[in-house]
Structures are given as C-alpha cells and as structure tokens.
Amino acid sequence: QKEVEQNSGPLSVPEGAIASLNCTYSDRGSQSFFWYRQYSGKSPELIMFIYSNGDKEDGRFTAQLNKASQYVSLLIRDSQPSDSATYLCAVIGGYQKVTFGTGTKLQVIP
Amino acid sequence: DAGVTQSPTHLIKTRGQQVTLRCSPKSGHDTVSWYQQALGQGPQFIFQYYEEEERQRGNFPDRFSGHQFPNYSSELNVNALLLGDSALYLCASSPGQNNSPLHFGNGTRLTVT
Numbered sequence: 001q002k003e004v005e006q007n008s009g010p011l012s013v014p015e016g017a018i019a020s021l022n023c024t025y026s027d028r029g030s031q032s033f034f035w036y037r038q039y040s041g042k043s044p045e046l047i048m049f050i051y052s053n054g055d056k057e058d059g060r061f062t063a064q065l066n067k068a069s070q071y072v073s074l075l076i077r078d079s080q081p082s083d084s085a086t087y088l089c090a091v092i093g094g095y096q097k098v099t100f101g102t103g104t105k106l107q108v109i110p
Numbered sequence: 111d112a113g114v115t116q117s118p119t120h121l122i123k124t125r126g127q128q129v130t131l132r133c134s135p136k137s138g139h140d141t142v143s144w145y146q147q148a149l150g151q152g153p154q155f156i157f158q159y160y161e162e163e164e165r166q167r168g169n170f171p172d173r174f175s176g177h178q179f180p181n182y183s184s185e186l187n188v189n190a191l192l193l194g195d196s197a198l199y200l201c202a203s204s205p206g207q208n209n210s211p212l213h214f215g216n217g218t219r220l221t222v223t
Contacts, residue, residue, distance in 0.1 A: 004152075032209035043200055043214040044153065051209065088152055092209050097166055098143065098202075100152035 003027060004091050006101035014109050019076040021104050023089030026070065032092040033065055033072045037085045038103065044088055048074060079108045112137060114215035116201050122221045123191050131186040131218045135203030141165075142184040143212060144176060145200040153200055159184050160206070188220075196222045 005024045013019045021035075032051050036044035050056045050063040050072065062075040072091075076083055086103040093099060115134045123129050135142050141160045145153035155168035159178035178184045182203075188195055198219050202212035 006152075032211075034211050036214075043198075043217045046211050046213065049211050090212070096208060097155060097158075097168075098212055099155065100145075102150075102152040 003099045004101040009105040012107045021074040025091045027093035030093045034090040035074045036088040116215035120219045133201030134183045139203035143202045147198045191222045
C-alpha cells in the first residue's frame with residue numbers, strides 16, 4: 001500500500017463546475033495535510049493546508065479532512081481553465097517526513 | 111522577500127559524472143528538504159537538513175549526499191550519475207516549527223545522457 005494515494009486522472013470537468021480531488025493516506029499518526037498545484041514543467045505551489053477534521057475554505061477552494069477514514073479532499077468551485085494542472089496531496093507523518101502522492105491531473109474544459 | 115532559489119535551472123551531464131545542485135531557503139526558514147520528481151510522478155523525498163545536519167533520509171542510495179551551511183543554504187550532490195537520475199530536483203524550505211508547509215524553489219532539471 002502506498003503511503004499517499006491519489007487517482008492519477010485525468011479528471012475532466014466543464015468550466016464553472018465543481019472539481020473534486022481525493023487523497024487517502026496510510027499513516028494514522030499523520031498530523032498535517034497539504035494540497036499543492038503544479039503546472040507542467042513548474043514547481044509545486046501551496047494551495048491549502050488543513051490540520052483538523054472538517055472543512056477549511058479559502059476562496060474557491062475547500063479542503064476536507066476525515067482522519068478516521070484517513071481521507072483528505074480538495075474541492076474547487078467555479079472551475080476555470082487556469083485551474084488545469086496536476087494537484088498533489090502531501091502528508092506530514094512520523095518524524096516530520098512529508099510524503100507526496102503521485103498527483104491528479106485536472107483538465108477544465110472551456 | 112526572496113523565496114526559495116535554486117541553481118542551476120538546467121543541467122546536462124554524462125553518465126558517471128558528478129553534479130552539485132544549490133538551494134537558498136526562503137527568508138526566515140531554517141529547514142531544507144530535497145525531492146526528486148520524475149516525469150509523471152509525485153516528488154520523492156531524498157533528505158532533509160536542519161541545523162547543518164541530515165535529519166531524515168528517504169530511500170535513496172549513498173550516491174546522493176548533501177550539506178547545509180550556517181546560512182541555511184544547502185547543496186545536493188549526486189555521484190556516479192545514472193540515466194535514471196534524470197529528473198526535476200526540487201528544493202523546499204520550511205520554518206523550524208513542526209507541521210509547517212513546504213515552500214518550493216523552481217527546481218533544477220537534470221538530464222543525464
């Protein structure tokens with residue numbers, strides 16, 4: 001079992017729709033969870049972080065965390081073509097090690 | 111306020127050679143982590159430096175080594191390069207507090223021929 005799992009996609013959504021990106025993790029001791037956006041050929045850019053169970057909203061982005069189910073998700077409302085990128089889930093587990101998933105490629109269709 | 115800076119941007123090396131990549135952390139950050147990202151994959155953790163010492167290491171061979179200087183900048187060295195070492199090498203910095211998010215530099219694209 002991979003430490004952090006994501007569906008590689010591509011996930012295609014029409015412009016203006018809600019994009020839902022999911023991530024599961026194996027280390028129950030994980031404390032912190034991050035979503036990064038990575039455009040092709042560029043470095044990852046931090047979008048959201050969440051530490052507690054529940055939802056956290058920032059503009060069009062909402063991060064959701066369920067530690068009991070070891071599940072974290074990212075919702076993007078009113079998706080725009082500029083949101084087309086790969087979204088990486090990252091988890092801080094034991095000894096402060098940050099582990100990334102393989103990323104989900106999102107395509108927003110105009 | 112400068113973010114994380116990496117040099118060089120691109121590098122082409124021959125199999126068997128050695129390479130050194132450099133990173134300056136974001137102002138106020140004292141922890142530097144290095145990642146290797148192959149095409150289509152997520153970043154893979156190489157190692158992390160804090161207070162000039164390697165604090166953690168991922169599943170990379172000893173050919174990968176590093177260093178952190180008193181000003182918190184860091185180097186990644188790779189010896190005896192293999193074709194499979196071709197990748198984007200990312201440096202990320204974070205403040206000393208636990209559970210802080212990583213801030214990435216623009217990366218160094220290494221091609222081994």
